[in-house]
Amino acid sequence: MAEGKAMAMQLSVQVASWLHAQVTGGAPLDQVLPALLRQGFDELQVRRIYNAVLSDPDGFKAGFSRAAAGQPAVAHRLPQGQVTAPVAPADGTVPAQLPFHPVAMIPADARTIACDHGGVHVAFRLQRPHVVLFENVLTGEECDALVAEAGPRLQRAGVVDSERGGSRIDERRTSELAVVRRGASPLVARLDARIAAITGVPLAQGEPLQVMRYGVGAEYQPHYDYFDLGRPGQAAHLRNGGQRIASLVIYLNDVEAGGETTFPRCALSVGPRKGSAVFFAYTDAQSRTDPMSFHAGAPVTRGEKWIATRWMREREFT
Numbered sequence: 668m669a670e671g672k673a674m675a676m677q678l679s680v681q682v683a684s685w686l687h688a689q690v691t692g693g694a695p696l697d698q699v700l701p702a703l704l705r706q707g708f709d710e711l712q713v714r715r716i717y718n719a720v721l722s723d724p725d726g727f728k729a730g731f732s733r734a735a736a737g738q739p740a741v742a743h744r745l746p747q748g749q750v751t752a753p754v755a756p757a758d759g760t761v762p763a764q765l766p767f768h769p770v771a772m773i774p775a776d777a778r779t780i781a782c783d784h785g786g787v788h789v790a791f792r793l794q795r796p797h798v799v800l801f802e803n804v805l806t807g808e809e810c811d812a813l814v815a816e817a818g819p820r821l822q823r824a825g826v827v828d829s830e831r832g833g834s835r836i837d838e839r840r841t842s843e844l845a846v847v848r849r850g851a852s853p854l855v856a857r858l859d860a861r862i863a864a865i866t867g868v869p870l871a872q873g874e875p876l877q878v879m880r881y882g883v884g885a886e887y888q889p890h891y892d893y894f895d896l897g898r899p900g901q902a903a904h905l906r907n908g909g910q911r912i913a914s915l916v917i918y919l920n921d922v923e924a925g926g927e928t929t930f931p932r933c934a935l936s937v938g939p940r941k942g943s944a945v946f947f948a949y950t951d952a953q954s955r956t957d958p959m960s961f962h963a964g965a966p967v968t969r970g971e972k973w974i975a976t977r978w979m980r981e982r983e984f985t
């Protein structure tokens with residue numbers, strides 16, 4: 668982005684201090700928005716600042732405390748017209764003390780969800796980050812059939828190009844991938860309906876399935892599935908469907924060794940098991956995103972790993 672388009676936003680120490688108190692006190696975006704609009708920020712800028720405070724209250728406070736002590740008063744520097752999702756604090760600390768309610772939260776009393784092929788069972792449910800392990804999402808035969816259907820179309824996977832939009836090859840994601848559109852075959856249509864039934868997220872909000880194969884050494888390094896709206900290429904993805912709200916990663920085989928889905932901020936590791944699926948939800952009704960959902964696909968150390976991932980959006984995805 669050209670330097671001329673970047674805009675330094677100044678928050679007075681007084682306003683920054685007030686905002687910090689509001690956000691750490693649990694105030695939703697709607698509650699702080701009018702005051703910040705009166706300060707001359709537009710709504711997208713307010714969202715960016717709000718998310719910055721939410722994701723790292725201590726870092727934000729340290730920033731405006733320095734400013735109060737006579738150091739540079741720039742609290743945030745951001746490209747004009749961009750919104751952002753929280754930026755992970757460099758030291759990995761998270762605002763775990765704040766309550767967080769993703770829109771796609773699985774109810775605490777969910778046990779067995781009746782589906783066309785039998786029952787999908789909830790094996791565990793973590794409150795925050797919100798992670799649920801489902802068993803028996805696919806039968807063994809269905810897993811094999813999906814691999815057979817998508818396998819011949821595998822290509823090297825990409826990541827979101829943060830500057831230009833679209834996708835690009837990156838060493839952080841070394842799997843191979845086939846995009847399988849909704850309803851692509853009778854099997855996929857059955858799976859589509861099942862995913863909507865167990866997650867409660869309408870199929871229309873689902874992105875295409877991504878069937879992936881990781882060979883020995885392949886991995887997906889720690890990342891967020893939601894878009895970082897401070898990066899122009901990522902924000903561009905919002906136009907169709909809005910922010911991502913949740914992900915379902917279905918394991919299509921048993922991996923000999925390695926390949927766990929890990930959540931390093933809460934020391935959680937989920938071992939791949941054929942037919943099971945790990946679900947995580949990270950965006951709330953105000954479009955705030957949860958940095959606790961930081962996760963990875965650990966390197967496969969023996970054998971291979973096959974998964975099908977569905978990312979879900981706030982609105983209809985076309």
Ligand SMILES: O=C(O)CCC(=O)C(=O)O
Binds near residue numbers: 916929
């Ligand atoms: O490979 C895994 O276990 C995680 C995959 C993942 O993070 C994703 O598809 O977004």
Ligand SMILES: [Fe+2]
Binds near residue numbers: 890914962
């Ligand atoms: Fe992911």
